[in-house]
Amino acid sequence: MWFMRQAGRSLPEYHRARGDTALLEAVARPDLVTELTLQPVRRYGVDAAVLFSDIVVPLAAIDFGVDIVAGTGPVIERPFAGRADLDRLRPPDAEELAHVSAAVRLLVAELDVPLIGFAGAPFTLASYAVEGGPSRHHSRTKAMMLGEPGLWLDLTERLADVAIASLRAQVAAGAGAVQLFDSWAGCLSPDHYRRFAAPASRRVLAAVAELGVPAIHFGVGAGELLEDMAVGADVVGIDWRVPLDAARSRLGPDVAVQGNLDPAACLAPWEKVAAEARSVLAANAGRPGHIFNLGHGVLPETDPAILQRLVDLVHRDGHAVEP
Amino acid sequence: MWFMRQAGRSLPEYHRARGDTALLEAVARPDLVTELTLQPVRRYGVDAAVLFSDIVVPLAAIDFGVDIVAGTGPVIERPFAGRADLDRLRPPDAEELAHVSAAVRLLVAELDVPLIGFAGAPFTLASYAVEGGPSRHHSRTKAMMLGEPGLWLDLTERLADVAIASLRAQVAAGAGAVQLFDSWAGCLSPDHYRRFAAPASRRVLAAVAELGVPAIHFGVGAGELLEDMAVGADVVGIDWRVPLDAARSRLGPDVAVQGNLDPAACLAPWEKVAAEARSVLAANAGRPGHIFNLGHGVLPETDPAILQRLVDLVHRDGHAVEP
Numbered sequence: 001m002w003f004m005r006q007a008g009r010s011l012p013e014y015h016r017a018r019g020d021t022a023l024l025e026a027v028a029r030p031d032l033v034t035e036l037t038l039q040p041v042r043r044y045g046v047d048a049a050v051l052f053s054d055i056v057v058p059l060a061a062i063d064f065g066v067d068i069v070a071g072t073g074p075v076i077e078r079p080f081a082g083r084a085d086l087d088r089l090r091p092p093d094a095e096e097l098a099h100v101s102a103a104v105r106l107l108v109a110e111l112d113v114p115l116i117g118f119a120g121a122p123f124t125l126a127s128y129a130v131e132g133g134p135s136r137h138h139s140r141t142k143a144m145m146l147g148e149p150g151l152w153l154d155l156t157e158r159l160a161d162v163a164i165a166s167l168r169a170q171v172a173a174g175a176g177a178v179q180l181f182d183s184w185a186g187c188l189s190p191d192h193y194r195r196f197a198a199p200a201s202r203r204v205l206a207a208v209a210e211l212g213v214p215a216i217h218f219g220v221g222a223g224e225l226l227e228d229m230a231v232g233a234d235v236v237g238i239d240w241r242v243p244l245d246a247a248r249s250r251l252g253p254d255v256a257v258q259g260n261l262d263p264a265a266c267l268a269p270w271e272k273v274a275a276e277a278r279s280v281l282a283a284n285a286g287r288p289g290h291i292f293n294l295g296h297g298v299l300p301e302t303d304p305a306i307l308q309r310l311v312d313l314v315h316r317d318g319h320a321v322e323p
Numbered sequence: 324m325w326f327m328r329q330a331g332r333s334l335p336e337y338h339r340a341r342g343d344t345a346l347l348e349a350v351a352r353p354d355l356v357t358e359l360t361l362q363p364v365r366r367y368g369v370d371a372a373v374l375f376s377d378i379v380v381p382l383a384a385i386d387f388g389v390d391i392v393a394g395t396g397p398v399i400e401r402p403f404a405g406r407a408d409l410d411r412l413r414p415p416d417a418e419e420l421a422h423v424s425a426a427v428r429l430l431v432a433e434l435d436v437p438l439i440g441f442a443g444a445p446f447t448l449a450s451y452a453v454e455g456g457p458s459r460h461h462s463r464t465k466a467m468m469l470g471e472p473g474l475w476l477d478l479t480e481r482l483a484d485v486a487i488a489s490l491r492a493q494v495a496a497g498a499g500a501v502q503l504f505d506s507w508a509g510c511l512s513p514d515h516y517r518r519f520a521a522p523a524s525r526r527v528l529a530a531v532a533e534l535g536v537p538a539i540h541f542g543v544g545a546g547e548l549l550e551d552m553a554v555g556a557d558v559v560g561i562d563w564r565v566p567l568d569a570a571r572s573r574l575g576p577d578v579a580v581q582g583n584l585d586p587a588a589c590l591a592p593w594e595k596v597a598a599e600a601r602s603v604l605a606a607n608a609g610r611p612g613h614i615f616n617l618g619h620g621v622l623p624e625t626d627p628a629i630l631q632r633l634v635d636l637v638h639r640d641g642h643a644v645e646p
Contacts, residue, residue, distance in 0.1 A: 139587045140623055146591035146599070153426045186544070189585060191602065221509070221544050224564050241547050262512060264462045268469035276469070279514065294404045299462055 001118070001309060001314050002048040002217075005297030006040035010030055011304055023068040024060055027053055033103035038110060040313035043304065044311045047273060048114050048177070049107060051170065055181055056128060057100065057118030058166040061092040064129070079132035079140075082312030084152055089158040091165035100166070101173040116216070117170030121182035122159035122200035129155070137185050145196045156200035164207040172210045178208055179216040179237070185220030185229070193213050193225050216258055230255045240265075240295030244283035256289030263294045266302050266310070273306055277313055285320025324637050325371040325439070327541075328620030329363035334363050334627055346391040347383055356426035360485055361433060366627065367422075367634045371437050372430060378443030378504055379451060380423065381489040383482030384415040387452070389460060395456060402455035402509055406474055412452075412481040423489070424496040431497030433549070439539070440493030444505035444527065445482035446520035452478070468519045479523035481514035487530040494571035495588050502539040502560070503532055509544030516548050539581055543619055544632070553578045567606035578623065579612030586617045587623050589633070590591045596629055609644025
């Protein structure tokens with residue numbers, strides 16, 4: 001078990017270590033990334049570390065003009081608007097990813113558990129690039145996707161190259177697994193997902209398979225897309241909207257699942273959190289291939305003491321049943 | 324066919340008629356509500372009008388302290404925080420809803436097509452009341468729901484009474500159908516929906532059934548909840564995430580469906596919009612009981628000429644196939 005966003009704003013030691021360092025500045029400092037990544041492993045005894053980073057880091061590395069604004073998220077100075085902008089997108093080279101590789105190497109030397117690296121999936125990165133920031137309706141993205149499908153597919157292929165370069169660097173430096181985050185995929189119909197998002201994501205997953213590490217593929221609100229997202233993935237991350245037994249029956253026995261406690265449930269009193277966590281375990285029914293996690297990232301207002309009890313509960317009760 | 328938010332910001336005549344009148348002020352003027360509601364019927368020749376209003380109007384009518392802030396949405400001055408706040412919630416009386424009833428009467432006298440009235444479902448109203456406005460994670464709402472289930476159920480029952488009073492007034496004045504909007508239901512797991520949202524919503528739907536008009540039940544991102552939302556409803560509104568054939572097979576032949584073109588698809592060039600609309604019709608495969616609509620509201624930047632062509636296309640090609 002581990003928690004998406006286990007490192008970060010819910011931990012007092014995170015605020016002490018990061019202070020007012022801007023996020024992209026923090027990510028550029030391997031010593032700080034190492035400390036922030038280790039904090040939740042030390043505190044909770046989770047079974048994996050996840051690199052402290054952001055999905056736009058490789059875009060920042062190639063000077064695409066991205067900033068991360070507190071309270072807003074990634075903001076792109078000059079959004080992707082047409083074919084001329086394709087030239088601004090290329091895979092980052094080893095030097096441009098040196099800070100990432102250095103952090104991963106430091107971490108792997110320190111850790112007794114695997115380090116999970118990650119990248120943003122092409123669709124989600126494309127939405128940030130086109131909208132210029134987080135978007136509620138992804139209107140421009142979808143208008144481009146439908147209206148200029150050739151340009152759109154070129155864009156997602158460039159972003160697949162960006163993701164592949166980033167994941168290769170992380171695995172080469174010692175990451176033992178990767179997660180491909182398609183945070184916004186759930187805004188697509190299955191038909192649009194298959195035509196406009198899946199091709200580039202599958203190329204990323206195939207590149208990960210060649211590296212010999214397992215790939216977790218995760219989207220939010222992506223219940224209708226699970227079968228499509230499973231193609232080429234070892235693990236599918238499930239948000240809390242789909243009960244694990246339903247996810248299992250859609251995906252079959254050959255794919256592992258990750259999830260799926262509602263992060264907001266962790267804000268309730270402990271007995272309620274415990275009941276919710278036991279429901280997740282019961283829905284999985286002891287099937288092997290379950291990584292316990294939340295259905296999305298830890299909310300900043302979460303009490304770390306609750307997450308600690310959750311780790312203890314799952315470590316005590318969350319065993320696979322021998323078939 | 325009709326469009327959610329067919330009256331509103333996408334129409335130039337809307338901006339001319341409303342000017343800078345605040346939304347709650349506009350809703351209080353039956354003459355203006357009538358004009359804004361009629362505009363899309365005149366322009367497009369859609370098959371139903373939908374009352375120009377907002378789901379928080381009944382809360383404003385009982386002086387719960389709500390404002391609608393442009394660019395933000397409903398904002399609650401003193402959010403619902405505990406048992407003492409239950410006293411602030413009661414069904415609006417006839418006088419408090421007089422402006423709504425007057426607008427409905429004016430409209431019914433003018434219209435050749437049915438008028439659809441609507442209300443916010445208890446869960447969605449509760450989320451606004453507890454969070455104090457629109458919320459991304461519904462954290463406080465869920466913390467209260469899980470942590471204080473007795474208080475939560477009392478809150479949703481009060482809000483069911485509010486919705487019932489509002490819908491009764493609209494139907495008494497001549498509305499021919501109603502839609503219950505559970506905009507935020509899709510943030511709940513099926514288990515939480517059944518325990519914390521469905522009971523109060525079902526009471527609203529039962530009250531509508533007694534009034535003898537059909538009820539449409541709609542949520543966004545609620546693919547996992549469709550079967551539960553169908554209980555007591557005549558029509559289930561489907562967002563674009565669930566293909567209509569999948570929705571049909573989950574719901575069976577006794578429930579009609581409404582939807583489900585992606586509103587963002589309407590921003591593409593016309594040939595692409597037409598192809599998407601034909602896909603929706605093809606997924607329904609001529610089954611009777613399909614109300615063509617978008618999967619969510621019209622986006623403000625939509626070109627009315629596209630919606631006009633869409634109405635014409637569906638009126639030409641969207642016939643039920645005789646079984």
